[in-house]
Amino acid sequence: MKVAVLVFPGSNCDFDCVHAVEETMTDGAVERVWHTTEDLTGYDLIIVPGGFSYGDYLRSGAIARFAPVMNAVAKAAEAGVYVLGICNGFQILTEAGLLPGVLRRNTGMKFRCHSSMLRVARPDTAFTSEYKQDELINIPIAHGEGNYYCDDETLAKLQANGQIVFTYDDNPNGSLNDIAGIVNEKGNVLGMMPHPERAVSDLLGSSDGVRMFTSIMKAWRERHANVN
Template sequence: MKFAVIVFPGSNCDVDMYHAIQDELGEEVEYVWHDAKSLDEYDAVLIPGGFSYGDYLRCGAISQFSNVMNAVKEAAAAGKPVLGVCNGFQILVEAGLLPGALIRNKDLKFMCRTVELRVENNNTMFTSQYEQGEAINIPIAHGEGNYYCDEETLKKLEENNQIAFRYAGNPNGSISDIAGIINEQGNVLGMMPHPERAVDALLGGADGLKLFQSILKHWRERHVVTA
Protein backbone atom coordinates (compact mmCIF):
# COMPACT_ATOMS: atom_id res chain seq x y z
CA MET A 1 0.00 0.00 0.00
CA LYS A 2 1.29 3.44 -0.90
CA PHE A 3 0.51 6.52 1.21
CA ALA A 4 0.81 10.20 0.33
CA VAL A 5 1.66 12.72 3.06
CA ILE A 6 0.59 16.15 1.83
CA VAL A 7 3.01 18.96 2.72
CA PHE A 8 1.92 22.60 2.82
CA PRO A 9 4.10 25.59 3.69
CA GLY A 10 3.88 25.50 7.48
CA SER A 11 3.14 21.80 7.91
CA ASN A 12 5.12 20.49 10.89
CA CYS A 13 3.71 17.04 11.59
CA ASP A 14 4.50 15.60 8.17
CA VAL A 15 7.64 13.86 9.45
CA ASP A 16 5.68 12.26 12.30
CA MET A 17 3.13 10.95 9.81
CA TYR A 18 5.87 9.66 7.50
CA HIS A 19 7.53 7.85 10.42
CA ALA A 20 4.25 6.24 11.47
CA ILE A 21 3.74 4.74 8.01
CA GLN A 22 7.29 3.78 7.06
CA ASP A 23 8.78 2.68 10.39
CA GLU A 24 5.77 1.50 12.37
CA LEU A 25 3.26 0.32 9.76
CA GLY A 26 5.96 -0.85 7.34
CA GLU A 27 4.31 0.50 4.21
CA GLU A 28 5.45 2.74 1.35
CA VAL A 29 5.01 6.48 1.83
CA GLU A 30 6.02 9.67 0.03
CA TYR A 31 5.81 13.38 0.73
CA VAL A 32 3.65 15.23 -1.78
CA TRP A 33 4.05 19.01 -2.12
CA HIS A 34 0.97 21.22 -2.14
CA ASP A 35 1.27 22.12 -5.82
CA ALA A 36 0.84 18.53 -7.00
CA LYS A 37 -2.08 18.02 -9.39
CA SER A 38 -2.56 14.27 -9.13
CA LEU A 39 -2.64 11.62 -6.41
CA ASP A 40 -3.52 8.75 -8.73
CA GLU A 41 -0.48 6.67 -7.79
CA TYR A 42 -1.37 6.63 -4.09
CA ASP A 43 -3.77 4.36 -2.23
CA ALA A 44 -4.38 6.67 0.74
CA VAL A 45 -3.95 10.36 1.50
CA LEU A 46 -2.74 11.79 4.81
CA ILE A 47 -3.02 15.51 5.62
CA PRO A 48 -0.84 16.26 8.67
CA GLY A 49 -0.99 18.90 11.35
CA GLY A 50 0.88 22.17 11.58
CA PHE A 51 0.18 25.75 10.62
CA SER A 52 -0.39 25.66 6.87
CA TYR A 53 0.25 29.08 5.33
CA GLY A 54 0.77 30.39 8.84
CA ASP A 55 -2.94 29.95 9.67
CA TYR A 56 -3.54 33.33 8.04
CA LEU A 57 -7.19 34.31 7.58
CA ARG A 58 -8.33 31.12 9.31
CA CYS A 59 -6.83 27.68 9.94
CA GLY A 60 -6.91 25.80 6.64
CA ALA A 61 -8.59 28.66 4.79
CA ILE A 62 -5.77 29.19 2.30
CA SER A 63 -4.77 25.53 1.97
CA GLN A 64 -8.17 24.62 0.58
CA PHE A 65 -7.23 26.50 -2.62
CA SER A 66 -3.96 24.61 -3.21
CA ASN A 67 -3.67 22.53 -6.36
CA VAL A 68 -3.36 19.34 -4.38
CA MET A 69 -6.77 19.78 -2.76
CA ASN A 70 -8.48 19.18 -6.09
CA ALA A 71 -6.59 15.90 -6.23
CA VAL A 72 -7.57 15.14 -2.62
CA LYS A 73 -11.23 15.67 -3.53
CA GLU A 74 -10.82 13.33 -6.50
CA ALA A 75 -9.22 10.70 -4.25
CA ALA A 76 -12.07 11.03 -1.77
CA ALA A 77 -14.67 10.73 -4.52
CA ALA A 78 -12.91 7.57 -5.72
CA GLY A 79 -13.32 6.04 -2.26
CA LYS A 80 -9.68 6.20 -1.20
CA PRO A 81 -8.97 6.68 2.53
CA VAL A 82 -8.31 10.34 3.36
CA LEU A 83 -7.14 11.21 6.87
CA GLY A 84 -6.77 14.77 8.14
CA VAL A 85 -5.22 15.31 11.57
CA CYS A 86 -5.37 18.60 13.50
CA ASN A 87 -4.63 21.24 10.85
CA GLY A 88 -5.48 18.50 8.36
CA PHE A 89 -8.95 18.24 9.91
CA GLN A 90 -9.31 22.01 9.63
CA ILE A 91 -8.32 21.85 5.95
CA LEU A 92 -10.85 19.09 5.22
CA VAL A 93 -13.60 21.18 6.81
CA GLU A 94 -12.58 24.32 4.92
CA ALA A 95 -12.51 22.33 1.68
CA GLY A 96 -16.04 21.07 2.26
CA LEU A 97 -15.05 17.41 2.58
CA LEU A 98 -16.37 17.32 6.15
CA PRO A 99 -19.12 19.39 7.80
CA GLY A 100 -18.80 21.87 10.65
CA ALA A 101 -16.03 24.20 11.75
CA LEU A 102 -13.03 24.28 14.12
CA ILE A 103 -12.97 27.35 16.35
CA ARG A 104 -10.86 28.62 19.26
CA ASN A 105 -10.57 26.39 22.32
CA LYS A 106 -13.04 27.29 25.05
CA ASP A 107 -10.33 28.79 27.28
CA LEU A 108 -8.61 30.50 24.32
CA LYS A 109 -5.33 28.73 25.08
CA PHE A 110 -3.16 26.36 23.09
CA MET A 111 -3.35 22.82 24.50
CA CYS A 112 -0.61 20.20 24.27
CA ARG A 113 -1.10 17.01 26.27
CA THR A 114 -2.33 13.43 26.06
CA VAL A 115 -6.08 12.97 26.40
CA GLU A 116 -8.43 10.03 26.59
CA LEU A 117 -10.72 9.29 23.66
CA ARG A 118 -13.60 6.87 23.29
CA VAL A 119 -14.06 4.93 20.05
CA GLU A 120 -17.64 5.73 19.06
CA ASN A 121 -17.75 3.76 15.82
CA ASN A 122 -15.38 0.87 15.15
CA ASN A 123 -17.17 -0.09 11.95
CA THR A 124 -15.10 2.13 9.67
CA MET A 125 -11.96 1.70 7.57
CA PHE A 126 -10.12 3.81 10.15
CA THR A 127 -11.29 2.15 13.38
CA SER A 128 -11.89 -1.56 12.72
CA GLN A 129 -8.92 -2.64 14.84
CA TYR A 130 -10.37 -0.95 17.93
CA GLU A 131 -13.14 -2.27 20.13
CA GLN A 132 -16.43 -0.41 20.20
CA GLY A 133 -16.28 1.98 23.16
CA GLU A 134 -12.55 1.36 23.68
CA ALA A 135 -10.72 4.04 25.66
CA ILE A 136 -7.48 5.16 24.01
CA ASN A 137 -4.86 7.77 24.87
CA ILE A 138 -3.83 10.13 22.07
CA PRO A 139 -1.94 13.48 22.23
CA ILE A 140 -3.53 16.78 21.28
CA ALA A 141 -1.74 19.99 20.24
CA HIS A 142 -4.07 22.73 19.08
CA GLY A 143 -5.41 26.20 19.72
CA GLU A 144 -8.43 25.92 17.40
CA GLY A 145 -9.70 22.42 18.06
CA ASN A 146 -13.18 23.26 19.31
CA TYR A 147 -15.47 21.43 16.87
CA TYR A 148 -18.75 23.16 16.16
CA CYS A 149 -21.75 22.48 13.96
CA ASP A 150 -25.42 23.43 14.01
CA GLU A 151 -28.09 21.21 15.59
CA GLU A 152 -29.25 19.82 12.25
CA THR A 153 -25.72 18.78 11.29
CA LEU A 154 -25.09 17.24 14.71
CA LYS A 155 -28.30 15.23 14.46
CA LYS A 156 -27.24 13.99 11.04
CA LEU A 157 -23.77 13.03 12.29
CA GLU A 158 -25.30 11.03 15.11
CA GLU A 159 -27.99 9.36 13.00
CA ASN A 160 -25.44 8.33 10.35
CA ASN A 161 -22.94 7.13 12.96
CA GLN A 162 -20.36 9.58 11.59
CA ILE A 163 -18.81 10.41 14.96
CA ALA A 164 -15.69 8.25 15.10
CA PHE A 165 -14.11 9.51 18.33
CA ARG A 166 -15.29 11.47 21.36
CA TYR A 167 -13.27 13.02 24.17
CA ALA A 168 -13.69 11.27 27.52
CA GLY A 169 -13.00 14.62 29.20
CA ASN A 170 -13.69 17.44 26.78
CA PRO A 171 -10.54 19.62 26.74
CA ASN A 172 -11.54 22.26 24.21
CA GLY A 173 -15.31 22.72 24.30
CA SER A 174 -16.17 20.66 21.20
CA ILE A 175 -19.88 20.16 20.74
CA SER A 176 -21.04 16.73 21.95
CA ASP A 177 -17.41 15.95 22.94
CA ILE A 178 -16.54 15.32 19.28
CA ALA A 179 -12.88 14.54 18.58
CA GLY A 180 -13.20 13.06 15.09
CA ILE A 181 -15.81 12.55 12.37
CA ILE A 182 -16.11 10.74 9.04
CA ASN A 183 -17.96 11.73 5.90
CA GLU A 184 -21.18 10.02 4.83
CA GLN A 185 -19.28 7.63 2.54
CA GLY A 186 -17.00 6.64 5.43
CA ASN A 187 -13.67 7.17 3.65
CA VAL A 188 -12.72 10.64 4.95
CA LEU A 189 -11.78 11.03 8.60
CA GLY A 190 -10.90 14.29 10.32
CA MET A 191 -9.70 14.33 13.93
CA MET A 192 -7.94 16.84 16.15
CA PRO A 193 -5.86 14.38 18.28
CA HIS A 194 -2.62 13.08 16.75
CA PRO A 195 -2.60 9.28 16.26
CA GLU A 196 0.77 9.52 14.47
CA ARG A 197 2.30 10.67 17.76
CA ALA A 198 1.08 7.53 19.52
CA VAL A 199 2.47 4.67 17.43
CA ASP A 200 5.27 3.36 19.67
CA ALA A 201 5.75 2.82 23.39
CA LEU A 202 8.88 4.97 23.16
CA LEU A 203 6.61 7.88 22.31
CA GLY A 204 4.53 7.28 25.42
CA GLY A 205 1.95 4.95 23.93
CA ALA A 206 0.88 3.09 20.79
CA ASP A 207 -2.89 3.52 20.79
CA GLY A 208 -2.74 5.46 17.53
CA LEU A 209 -1.14 2.63 15.57
CA LYS A 210 -4.43 0.71 15.31
CA LEU A 211 -5.86 3.52 13.21
CA PHE A 212 -3.21 3.06 10.53
CA GLN A 213 -3.47 -0.72 10.83
CA SER A 214 -7.21 -0.39 10.20
CA ILE A 215 -6.56 1.52 6.97
CA LEU A 216 -4.08 -1.14 5.84
CA LYS A 217 -6.44 -3.99 6.70
CA HIS A 218 -9.26 -2.39 4.74
CA TRP A 219 -7.01 -1.92 1.70
CA ARG A 220 -5.66 -5.46 1.81
CA GLU A 221 -9.13 -6.96 2.04
CA ARG A 222 -10.01 -5.22 -1.22
CA HIS A 223 -6.79 -5.37 -3.19
CA VAL A 224 -4.71 -8.36 -2.10
CA VAL A 225 -5.65 -11.66 -3.68
CA THR A 226 -4.38 -14.78 -1.95
CA ALA A 227 -3.90 -18.07 -3.75
Protein backbone atom coordinates in the same frame (compact mmCIF):
# COMPACT_ATOMS: atom_id res chain seq x y z
CA MET B 1 -0.17 0.38 -0.50
CA LYS B 2 0.86 3.87 -1.61
CA VAL B 3 0.60 6.64 0.94
CA ALA B 4 0.85 10.38 0.26
CA VAL B 5 1.60 12.82 3.06
CA LEU B 6 0.75 16.31 1.83
CA VAL B 7 3.16 19.17 2.51
CA PHE B 8 1.86 22.72 2.61
CA PRO B 9 4.08 25.65 3.49
CA GLY B 10 3.89 25.54 7.29
CA SER B 11 2.98 21.86 7.66
CA ASN B 12 5.05 20.56 10.54
CA CYS B 13 3.76 17.06 11.26
CA ASP B 14 4.52 15.76 7.75
CA PHE B 15 7.70 13.93 8.77
CA ASP B 16 5.98 12.52 11.86
CA CYS B 17 3.28 11.04 9.63
CA VAL B 18 5.85 9.63 7.25
CA HIS B 19 7.67 7.95 10.14
CA ALA B 20 4.44 6.64 11.65
CA VAL B 21 3.47 5.06 8.34
CA GLU B 22 6.95 3.56 7.92
CA GLU B 23 6.89 2.13 11.41
CA THR B 24 3.35 0.77 11.45
CA MET B 25 2.21 -0.05 7.91
CA THR B 26 4.24 -2.93 6.63
CA ASP B 27 2.73 -2.62 3.15
CA GLY B 28 3.05 1.15 3.05
CA ALA B 29 5.27 3.02 0.62
CA VAL B 30 5.09 6.62 1.70
CA GLU B 31 5.94 9.87 -0.05
CA ARG B 32 5.77 13.53 0.91
CA VAL B 33 3.71 15.27 -1.74
CA TRP B 34 4.08 19.00 -2.41
CA HIS B 35 1.05 21.31 -2.22
CA THR B 36 1.36 22.27 -5.88
CA THR B 37 0.80 18.69 -7.08
CA GLU B 38 -2.34 18.42 -9.18
CA ASP B 39 -2.65 14.70 -9.56
CA LEU B 40 -2.87 12.14 -6.75
CA THR B 41 -3.74 9.17 -8.92
CA GLY B 42 -2.29 5.93 -7.63
CA TYR B 43 -2.28 6.77 -3.93
CA ASP B 44 -4.37 4.56 -1.65
CA LEU B 45 -4.18 6.79 1.41
CA ILE B 46 -3.74 10.56 1.56
CA ILE B 47 -2.71 12.04 4.90
CA VAL B 48 -3.28 15.74 5.43
CA PRO B 49 -0.88 16.39 8.32
CA GLY B 50 -0.89 18.84 11.19
CA GLY B 51 0.97 22.10 11.42
CA PHE B 52 0.27 25.71 10.62
CA SER B 53 -0.35 25.68 6.87
CA TYR B 54 0.24 29.19 5.54
CA GLY B 55 0.85 30.24 9.14
CA ASP B 56 -2.84 29.64 9.88
CA TYR B 57 -3.16 33.26 8.89
CA LEU B 58 -6.73 34.37 8.24
CA ARG B 59 -8.15 31.17 9.76
CA SER B 60 -6.81 27.65 10.21
CA GLY B 61 -6.94 25.82 6.91
CA ALA B 62 -8.62 28.72 5.11
CA ILE B 63 -5.75 29.35 2.70
CA ALA B 64 -4.63 25.74 2.33
CA ARG B 65 -7.99 24.74 0.87
CA PHE B 66 -7.08 26.76 -2.25
CA ALA B 67 -3.80 24.90 -2.82
CA PRO B 68 -3.76 23.04 -6.15
CA VAL B 69 -3.39 19.69 -4.40
CA MET B 70 -6.77 20.10 -2.71
CA ASN B 71 -8.64 19.60 -5.99
CA ALA B 72 -6.82 16.33 -6.35
CA VAL B 73 -7.72 15.40 -2.77
CA ALA B 74 -11.40 16.09 -3.49
CA LYS B 75 -11.22 13.93 -6.60
CA ALA B 76 -9.50 11.11 -4.74
CA ALA B 77 -12.03 11.29 -1.90
CA GLU B 78 -14.83 11.10 -4.44
CA ALA B 79 -13.19 8.00 -5.90
CA GLY B 80 -13.15 6.35 -2.48
CA VAL B 81 -9.45 6.76 -1.65
CA TYR B 82 -8.83 6.94 2.11
CA VAL B 83 -8.14 10.44 3.35
CA LEU B 84 -6.94 11.07 6.90
CA GLY B 85 -6.78 14.66 8.15
CA ILE B 86 -5.03 15.18 11.46
CA CYS B 87 -5.24 18.43 13.45
CA ASN B 88 -4.54 21.17 10.89
CA GLY B 89 -5.39 18.49 8.31
CA PHE B 90 -8.86 18.15 9.86
CA GLN B 91 -9.24 21.93 9.77
CA ILE B 92 -8.26 21.97 6.09
CA LEU B 93 -10.73 19.19 5.25
CA THR B 94 -13.60 21.11 6.87
CA GLU B 95 -12.57 24.32 5.10
CA ALA B 96 -12.48 22.40 1.83
CA GLY B 97 -15.97 21.04 2.45
CA LEU B 98 -14.84 17.40 2.51
CA LEU B 99 -16.08 17.13 6.08
CA PRO B 100 -18.93 19.05 7.72
CA GLY B 101 -18.56 21.56 10.55
CA VAL B 102 -15.82 23.91 11.67
CA LEU B 103 -13.05 24.03 14.27
CA ARG B 104 -13.23 27.09 16.49
CA ARG B 105 -10.89 28.50 19.13
CA ASN B 106 -10.61 26.30 22.21
CA THR B 107 -13.00 27.49 24.91
CA GLY B 108 -10.06 28.34 27.19
CA MET B 109 -8.69 30.53 24.36
CA LYS B 110 -5.29 28.89 24.80
CA PHE B 111 -3.31 26.31 22.86
CA ARG B 112 -3.41 22.96 24.65
CA CYS B 113 -0.95 20.11 24.36
CA HIS B 114 -1.26 17.00 26.48
CA SER B 115 -2.28 13.37 26.32
CA SER B 116 -6.01 12.83 25.96
CA MET B 117 -8.28 9.85 26.31
CA LEU B 118 -10.56 9.22 23.32
CA ARG B 119 -13.56 6.96 23.23
CA VAL B 120 -13.89 4.92 20.05
CA ALA B 121 -17.53 5.44 19.10
CA ARG B 122 -17.33 3.64 15.75
CA PRO B 123 -14.94 0.71 15.53
CA ASP B 124 -16.53 -0.30 12.23
CA THR B 125 -14.80 2.21 9.95
CA ALA B 126 -11.79 1.68 7.72
CA PHE B 127 -9.75 3.70 10.20
CA THR B 128 -10.78 2.05 13.45
CA SER B 129 -11.49 -1.63 12.91
CA GLU B 130 -8.65 -2.68 15.19
CA TYR B 131 -10.25 -0.90 18.13
CA LYS B 132 -13.15 -2.12 20.25
CA GLN B 133 -16.49 -0.38 20.72
CA ASP B 134 -16.16 2.32 23.42
CA GLU B 135 -12.53 1.49 23.98
CA LEU B 136 -10.58 4.31 25.63
CA ILE B 137 -7.37 5.13 23.78
CA ASN B 138 -4.58 7.57 24.68
CA ILE B 139 -3.89 9.94 21.79
CA PRO B 140 -2.29 13.33 22.47
CA ILE B 141 -3.73 16.66 21.40
CA ALA B 142 -1.89 19.86 20.43
CA HIS B 143 -4.08 22.64 19.11
CA GLY B 144 -5.48 26.10 19.72
CA GLU B 145 -8.48 25.68 17.45
CA GLY B 146 -9.95 22.27 18.04
CA ASN B 147 -13.39 23.21 19.26
CA TYR B 148 -15.63 21.30 16.84
CA TYR B 149 -18.91 22.96 15.96
CA CYS B 150 -21.73 22.35 13.51
CA ASP B 151 -25.40 23.30 13.34
CA ASP B 152 -28.18 21.14 14.80
CA GLU B 153 -29.17 19.73 11.46
CA THR B 154 -25.62 18.65 10.66
CA LEU B 155 -25.20 17.17 14.12
CA ALA B 156 -28.41 15.17 13.73
CA LYS B 157 -27.09 13.87 10.43
CA LEU B 158 -23.70 12.98 11.90
CA GLN B 159 -25.45 11.08 14.65
CA ALA B 160 -27.97 9.37 12.39
CA ASN B 161 -25.24 8.25 9.99
CA GLY B 162 -22.86 7.20 12.74
CA GLN B 163 -20.22 9.63 11.50
CA ILE B 164 -18.89 10.54 14.95
CA VAL B 165 -15.89 8.23 15.27
CA PHE B 166 -14.03 9.57 18.32
CA THR B 167 -15.20 11.54 21.32
CA TYR B 168 -13.14 13.05 24.14
CA ASP B 169 -13.45 11.39 27.51
CA ASP B 170 -12.57 14.72 29.13
CA ASN B 171 -13.46 17.47 26.65
CA PRO B 172 -10.40 19.76 26.44
CA ASN B 173 -11.64 22.40 24.02
CA GLY B 174 -15.41 22.79 24.19
CA SER B 175 -16.18 20.60 21.17
CA LEU B 176 -19.86 20.02 20.53
CA ASN B 177 -20.90 16.64 21.98
CA ASP B 178 -17.23 15.98 22.84
CA ILE B 179 -16.52 15.32 19.16
CA ALA B 180 -12.83 14.59 18.49
CA GLY B 181 -13.07 12.97 15.06
CA ILE B 182 -15.64 12.38 12.31
CA VAL B 183 -15.93 10.61 8.96
CA ASN B 184 -17.77 11.63 5.85
CA GLU B 185 -20.92 9.81 4.87
CA LYS B 186 -19.06 7.39 2.64
CA GLY B 187 -16.67 6.56 5.45
CA ASN B 188 -13.44 7.08 3.52
CA VAL B 189 -12.51 10.55 4.80
CA LEU B 190 -11.66 10.91 8.49
CA GLY B 191 -10.73 14.12 10.28
CA MET B 192 -9.55 14.23 13.88
CA MET B 193 -7.86 16.80 16.12
CA PRO B 194 -5.74 14.38 18.21
CA HIS B 195 -2.47 13.08 16.77
CA PRO B 196 -2.31 9.30 16.25
CA GLU B 197 1.11 9.67 14.59
CA ARG B 198 2.49 10.84 17.94
CA ALA B 199 1.23 7.71 19.70
CA VAL B 200 3.09 4.95 17.90
CA SER B 201 5.56 3.85 20.57
CA ASP B 202 5.59 3.39 24.32
CA LEU B 203 8.72 5.53 24.37
CA LEU B 204 6.52 8.42 23.24
CA GLY B 205 4.01 7.76 25.99
CA SER B 206 1.45 5.75 24.03
CA SER B 207 1.24 3.27 21.20
CA ASP B 208 -2.53 3.43 20.89
CA GLY B 209 -2.21 5.22 17.55
CA VAL B 210 -0.60 2.21 15.88
CA ARG B 211 -3.91 0.44 15.39
CA MET B 212 -5.31 3.34 13.41
CA PHE B 213 -2.65 2.81 10.79
CA THR B 214 -2.97 -0.97 10.87
CA SER B 215 -6.76 -0.63 10.56
CA ILE B 216 -6.35 1.36 7.35
CA MET B 217 -3.91 -1.22 6.03
CA LYS B 218 -6.35 -4.00 6.82
CA ALA B 219 -9.20 -2.17 5.10
CA TRP B 220 -7.05 -1.59 2.06
CA ARG B 221 -6.03 -5.26 1.90
CA GLU B 222 -9.63 -6.39 2.18
CA ARG B 223 -10.72 -4.00 -0.51
CA HIS B 224 -7.81 -5.11 -2.65
CA ALA B 225 -8.68 -8.79 -2.14
CA ASN B 226 -12.29 -8.11 -3.11
CA VAL B 227 -11.29 -6.31 -6.27
CA ASN B 228 -9.08 -9.19 -7.29
